[in-house]
Amino acid sequence: MARVEVIMLKNSWLGTAAEAVVIVAISTVLGLSWNRTLLTGAWKGEPTQQVEVAQQGAVLPMPIGLAQVKELSDAGQALLVDARSSASYAEEHIAGALTLPLEEARGKSASLRGRFPAGATIIAYCNGFSCHDSMELGKLLIQAGYSSVYVFEGGLPEWRDAGHPVAKGGK
Amino acid sequence: MSLLKRYLPAAVRISLGAVFIYAALPKIADPAAFAGSVAAYRILPYFGSYLAAAVLPFLELICGMLLVCRWRVKTAALIIAAMNLLFIAALASAIARGLDIDCGCFRQGGAKTSPWLALGRDVLFLAMTALVLRFEKKDATTAAP
Numbered sequence: 342m343a344r345v346e347v348i349m350l351k352n353s354w355l356g357t358a359a360e361a362v363v364i365v366a367i368s369t370v371l372g373l374s375w376n377r378t379l380l381t382g383a384w385k386g387e388p389t390q391q392v393e394v395a396q397q398g399a400v401l402p403m404p405i406g407l408a409q410v411k412e413l414s415d416a417g418q419a420l421l422v423d424a425r426s427s428a429s430y431a432e433e434h435i436a437g438a439l440t441l442p443l444e445e446a447r448g449k450s451a452s453l454r455g456r457f458p459a460g461a462t463i464i465a466y467c468n469g470f471s472c473h474d475s476m477e478l479g480k481l482l483i484q485a486g487y488s489s490v491y492v493f494e495g496g497l498p499e500w501r502d503a504g505h506p507v508a509k510g511g512k
Numbered sequence: 513m514s515l516l517k518r519y520l521p522a523a524v525r526i527s528l529g530a531v532f533i534y535a536a537l538p539k540i541a542d543p544a545a546f547a548g549s550v551a552a553y554r555i556l557p558y559f560g561s562y563l564a565a566a567v568l569p570f571l572e573l574i575c576g577m578l579l580v581c582r583w584r585v586k587t588a589a590l591i592i593a594a595m596n597l598l599f600i601a602a603l604a605s606a607i608a609r610g611l612d613i614d615c616g617c618f619r620q621g622g623a624k625t626s627p628w629l630a631l632g633r634d635v636l637f638l639a640m641t642a643l644v645l646r647f648e649k650k651d652a653t654t655a656a657p
Contacts, residue, residue, distance in 0.1 A: 360587040368574050372567035376543050383547075383562040470548025470561070495558065498551050502558035 383495075402465065402479030405491040407499050410464055419462040419491075424478040435466065435497060436506035443467075443474040446481050453485035462489040469496030521647035522582075528640045529579030532572045532592060538619045539569035549616025553602050554609075571595065579644065589644045596638045603631045 373380065385406070413419035414437065421438035423430045430440040446453060457463060463482055465475040475492045482490045493500075501507050539546040547565035550556060556564060571591065578588035599617075606613060607627045615630035 357587050357590065360584055361591055364574055364578075364584075364587060364591060365571065368571035369567050371574075372570040375540070375570070376562075376566035379543055380562055380566055383559055468548070468552075469558075470544055470551055472548065498561075499558045 402476065402483060402490040402492045404494050405464060407493070407495050407503055410466075410491075410493045410500070411503075411505060413462065413464065419464050420457055421493075422457075422463055422465045422478065422482075423497075424465050424467040424474040425472075425497075429468075431510055433497065433501070433507050433509055434511070435500050436508040438466070438508075440511070441478065443478050443481075446478055450481055450485065453481060456485075457487065459486070460489070461487065462491070463487055464491045464493050466493040466496040466500075469494065469498040472496060521644075521651075524640050524647070525579050525582065525585065525644045528589075528592065528637065528644060529576040531637065532576030533580070534576075535618050536569040536573035536576060539565065540573065542620050543569070545620035546616060549614060549620060552611070552613040552616070553606050554611065555602060555605065568595075585648050586645065589641050589648070593638060593641045593645075596634050596641060600631060600634045600638070603627045603634065607631070 410419075410421070414421055414435075421435050423434050423438045423440045424443045424446075425434075425440075426442050426444070427440055430438075430442075434440070441456070463479075465478045465482070467474040467478075475494070475496065479490045479492045497507070543562075543565050546569065547562045550564050551558070551561040572595065575588040575591050575595075578584050579592070603615065611627070613627065614624040615627055617625060617630050617633070
C-alpha cells in the first residue's frame with residue numbers, strides 16, 4: 342500500500358514538472374514571437390524602437406546602431422554626447438564622450454549653438470532601452486542648428502556589454 | 513467563520529492570479545521599457561535583458577490566468593513561487609549593491625517603487641502562493657476516495 346502511495350506521489354510530481362515545462366515552453370514561444378522584431382533589432386545591435394518615429398519628420402534625430410557608432414567613434418568622425426546627469430557621467434560613460442545633461446541643455450538652449458563645431462556629426466546617448474533623454478537632447482541640438490544629429494538608443498548598457506571602452510570621472 | 517473558510521481559498525487564488533495578470537499587461541505593451549527595468553539590475557547582459565523582458569511577462573500572464581480559471585493550479589502556483597524567489601533574489605542583490613532603481617514590477621516608468629517595498633510585496637505574494645498550494649493539497653486530499 343505504502344509503495345503504491347510512493348509511486349502515485351512520484352507520478353504526481355513528474356506530471357507537475359511536465360506541466361511546468363509545457364507552460365514555460367508556451368510562454369517562451371509566445372514571448373519570442375510577439376517580440377520578434379524587437380529581439381532581432383537588439384540582437385543585431387540595431388535601433389529597436391524609434392525608427393518609425395524618427396523617419397516621420399526631419400526635426401527628429403535619426404537612430405543609429407552600435408556598429409555604426411563604434412565605427413564613427415573610432416574614425417573620429419562623430420562626437421558622442423552623454424545626455425545623462427553629470428553624476429551618472431562621472432560614474433561611467435562611453436570613453437571619449439562629452440557630457441551635456443538634458444536638464445542643462447534645456448536651461449541653456451541658446452548657448453548650444455556654439456558648443457560643438459557647426460558641421461559636426463553628433464551622437465546622443467543615455468541609459469538605453471526606455472531612456473528618452475538622448476532623443477530629447479537630439480531634438481534640442483537640431484533646433485540649435487546642428488544638421489547631423491543621431492541617437493544611439495542602446496546607450497551605455499549596450500556599449501558596455503559589447504566590451505567597448507568606458508571611462509570614469511571627468512566633468 | 514465558515515463563510516471565510518469557504519471563500520478564502522478562492523479569494524487568495526483569484527487575487528494572486530489577478531495581480532500577476534495586472535503585472536504582465538503593461539510589460540507586454542512596452543517590452544523595451546521593461547527591458548530597461550531588467551537591465552537596471554545589472555545582472556543580465558544587454559540581449560539577456562531583452563530576452564527576459566520578452567518571455568517573463570507571458571509566463572506571468574499564463575500563470576495568472578491559470579490561477580484565476582482554477583486549471584493546473586498547483587503547477588501555476590509553483591511557477592509563480594519560483595518567479596517570486598527569483599524576483600526576491602534580484603531585489604536583494606540590487607539592495608546589497610546599493611542600486612537606486614525602480615523595481616519595474618508593474619507599470620514601467622512613472623513614480624519609482626523602492627526595492628525594499630517591492631521586496632516586501634514579493635514576500636507577501638510568496639506567502640499567498642504557499643496558501644494557494646496548501647488549499648489545493650487540502651482539496652485534493654478531501655476529494656480523494
